[in-house]
Amino acid sequence: MNILLSYTSNPMTTASYLEKAIRKICGVITYGPAINKGMLKSWDLLDVEDRVRNHQIPFSDGDMIRVIRKLPAGWHPDVFLYVDTGIFYPLINLDLLECIKACYLIDSHINFDSHLEFARDFDVVFVAHKPAVEMFKASGIEDVFWIPPACDPQLHGKTRGEGLYDISFVGTLNSEFNPERVNLFNALKQSFNVYYERCFLERMAEVLYQSKIVFHKSVNDGLAMRVFEVLASGSMLLTDESKGSGLTNLFENRKHIVIYRNEKELLELADYYLRHEDDRKKIAVEGMRKVLTEHTYRHRAEDMIRTLSMFKKMRDIQLQLLT
Numbered sequence: 001m002n003i004l005l006s007y008t009s010n011p012m013t014t015a016s017y018l019e020k021a022i023r024k025i026c027g028v029i030t031y032g033p034a035i036n037k038g039m040l041k042s043w044d045l046l047d048v049e050d051r052v053r054n055h056q057i058p059f060s061d062g063d064m065i066r067v068i069r070k071l072p073a074g075w076h077p078d079v080f081l082y083v084d085t086g087i088f089y090p091l092i093n094l095d096l097l098e099c100i101k102a103c104y105l106i107d108s109h110i111n112f113d114s115h116l117e118f119a120r121d122f123d124v125v126f127v128a129h130k131p132a133v134e135m136f137k138a139s140g141i142e143d144v145f146w147i148p149p150a151c152d153p154q155l156h157g158k159t160r161g162e163g164l165y166d167i168s169f170v171g172t173l174n175s176e177f178n179p180e181r182v183n184l185f186n187a188l189k190q191s192f193n194v195y196y197e198r199c200f201l202e203r204m205a206e207v208l209y210q211s212k213i214v215f216h217k218s219v220n221d222g223l224a225m226r227v228f229e230v231l232a233s234g235s236m237l238l239t240d241e242s243k244g245s246g247l248t249n250l251f252e253n254r255k256h257i258v259i260y261r262n263e264k265e266l267l268e269l270a271d272y273y274l275r276h277e278d279d280r281k282k283i284a285v286e287g288m289r290k291v292l293t294e295h296t297y298r299h300r301a302e303d304m305i306r307t308l309s310m311f312k313k314m315r316d317i318q319l320q321l322l323t
Contacts, residue, residue, distance in 0.1 A: 001305060001312070002027040004067075004077035004099075008087040009034035011051040012200045014106055014128070014225060014297075015083035017152045021301035029075065031067050033059035033089055048200050062090030064097055079308050082122070084115070094121055100311050104147060104304070108132035109222040109245075116141070124311055126304060129222055130246035145307055148246055149225040150297045151232035156205050157292065165195040166274055167238075168211040170204050171226060181217035187263050188215060192270055208233035212280065213273060215266075218242040231256065231291040236284040238269060250295065256287040 003026050007015035022028055032055050040046050057070050071077070082091070082103040094101060102124035105115045109129040116139055119125045126147040127133060136144040151157075167188060173196070175182045188194050194215070197207055208214055214230040216239040223245035230237045237257045241247065253259045258273065260266040273280040 001025075001078045001309065002029075002075060004071075004080045004097075005030045005083070006032045006080065006091075007083040008032055008085045008089065009052055009055055010045075010085050010087075011048055011053075012045070013083075013085040014104075014149055015085050017150070017297045018083060018104070018301060020152070021297035022305070024298065025301055025305055027075070029057065029071065029077075030055040031057040031059070033087070035085075035087060039087065044198070045200070047203075051201065059089060061092070063092045065093050068097070078312050081304075081308075088114075088118065091121070100124060100308060100315060102126065102304075102308060102311075104128070105132070106149075107222065108135075109220045119144075124308065126307075130249075131244050143311070146246065147300055147304060148223055148250065148295070149228055150295050150300045151225075151228040151291055152297055153232060153292055155201065156208070156229045156232035157234075163212065164210040165207070165212065166193040167213045167215055167270060168195045168197075168207055169215045170197060170199055170207050171216075172198060178217065178219055181219075184217055184263055184266055185215065187267060188270060191267055192274070205229070205233060208235055211235045213238050213270060215270075216240070218245065221245050223247055227251075227257075228291050228295050231287040231295075234284055234288045236273060236280050237287060238266070238273070251287065251290060255283065256290045258283060 003022060005019055005028050010016060034052050034054050037049060040049055057067055060066055077099045079100045079102055080097050084104060084106045101122045103119060103122045104126040106128045108115045108127050112135060119136060119141055125136060125141055125144045127144060128147060128149055130146050133144045133146050169185055173182050173185060199207060208230055213236050216226055216237060218224060218240055221242045221244060223242055227237060227239060239257055239259060241259050241261060251257045258269055260269050
């Protein structure tokens with residue numbers, strides 16, 4: 001299968017990891033813009049500036065006719081797959097692509113209304129936010145499938161022993177965006193040795209696998225990439241329940257992860273698992289085994305390709321009936 005993969009190039013996104021996984025299965029050509037310095041600065045991501053790369057077909061004016069003309073001779077896409085990175089761009093004349101058109105929308109728990117309008121131009125819609133499946137269907141979009149985030153074992157897999165940090169957190173602390181996360185983090189910091197660093201890629205992986213416990217608090221009950229990245233590192237994840245996100249469909253509390261439901265429980269569980277090393281390590285090992293055997297980007301790519309192959313087959317049959 002040939003896939004024309006489109007996203008805003010940013011090395012720390014689901015799209016970037018997914019591209020690497022899909023290339024091991026399918027023929028891939030990438031198209032789209034690259035995140036610019038101004039956007040990196042506004043999102044406080046300048047640390048990854050030197051890792052941003054251009055696509056095989058760079059973005060120009062958004063006209064898909066121009067993109068088709070730039071494809072290699074004899075190379076025809078079976079699927080056009082757009083992956084959400086938070087930065088959208090025009091897809092003019094998308095309907096002229098003679099292939100299955102699919103999109104993978106990541107943050108529908110934050111941007112549902114805009115995602116809904118965007119999704120109407122596609123044959124197949126994948127979503128990372130589990131409740132969005134029924135929300136899209138209720139709005140008239142039928143072919144919607146849940147594809148959760150995942151981990152990249154080569155980057156996030158554990159390579160060293162734990163112990164440098166008792167508890168760590170590597171995400172964003174913003175009292176306007178997620179005040180509950182900030183409050184919970186501050187409560188932990190008052191009682192324990194907590195390390196904080198907003199970091200990415202290899203440095204993030206290093207902090208994760210050097211931690212005994214990694215704290216997590218979701219945004220709007222979304223299922224974050226960090227859940228899978230922490231588990232792959234071999235450290236114990238202490239997380240909120242992210243109700244409805246699918247977290248508890250994928251992982252079992254006190255077996256693969258540890259779930260807190262309020263500040264009191266967060267502090268009690270952090271204290272218990274810091275004092276009970278064997279219990280903590282057992283959960284960390286089970287979590288790592290679970291995520292590496294079931295929840296890598298290779299697994300997600302295979303699930304997507306399986307679904308897209310089914311739609312391609314149905315499309316091919318329809319075209320044969322018309323000829």
